[in-house]
Amino acid sequence: MALVVATSIAGAREAMEVAPKGGSSRGLVPTMGALHEGHHELIQVARRECDWLAVSIFVNPTQFGPEEDFDTYPRDLESDLARCRQLGVDLVFQPGRDEIYPATHRTFVEIETVTSHLCGRFRPGHFRGVATIVLKLLNILEPDRAYFGEKDAQQTVVVRQMVKDLHLPVNIRQVPTVRDTDGLAISSRNRHLGLRERKAATVLFRTLKEIRTMVLQGARDAGQVRRNGLRLLSREPLVQVEYLDLVDPETMQPVSRIQGPVRAAGAIRLGRVRLIDNVLCEDRDG
Secondary structure, eight states, rough: OOEEOOOHHHHHHHTTTTTTOTOOOEEEEEEEEEOOOHHHHHHHHHHHHHHHEEEEEEEOOGSSSSSSSSSTTTTOHHHHHHHHHHTTEEEEEEOOOOHHHOOTOOOOOOSSSSSSSSSHHHHHHHHHHHHHHHHHHHHOOOEEEEEEEHHHHHHHOOOHHHHHTTTOEEEEEEEEOOOOOOOBBGGGGGGGGOOOOOOEEEEEEHHHHHHHHHHHHTOOOOHHHHHHHHHHHHTTTEEEEEEEEHHHHTTTOBOOOSOOEEEEEEEEETTTEEEEEEEEETTTOO
């Protein structure tokens, strides 16, 4: 089946009329475009698991703050469409801003507790925008499964909470983070890093790996582990630390004692580029 590109909700729904029905499964990979190897992995996993696959490409303005990089966020639609054709995507939904947020739009989705820490603390309104656009995409494209990357683990927890609370008939799948050979998590924003910044950025994953080692070796005091991690990050002068913490993987709330699986998560800035990453850590008994 040839790739269909829809720029309107009506066009997307028309394309869905020829999608497999009955016992078949429909998948969705939501993206903001500038597709990279991390997106490729999401698409490939979804393609293996689903009979029909949609990819959305929409740089969602409501999840960016006023001082953030909405205007400079990478956009490369021609390349994205070529990649989707190569990977066997059935539908690309690429709406304009007015299609998703017309002048009469008044409704947003708020998720409590799981958004209060980590990125939610430093990006007010971010997850309100994320939850709203994901709910819109789920309603428009009606997938059985939707695929998200582990690099954005808090986002996945937020979406799962929304799906659970609103009784949405969709399975949220989390796919492991794809990394470059030096460990840096693949991100659309990496292309904005200079050579020195790109090299310095690897300190975040090295620190998260060291934290995981501490936990595996039996560390229990989350505060001490965090302080050790911050010391490692401080050795890289180009890096400004936004946060580094250990949280419960289900609630995204900070822990003081490590008594089971925890997620070590960090956000750093190199110049105007903000990068996030995380790893799941389990203690010896976990």
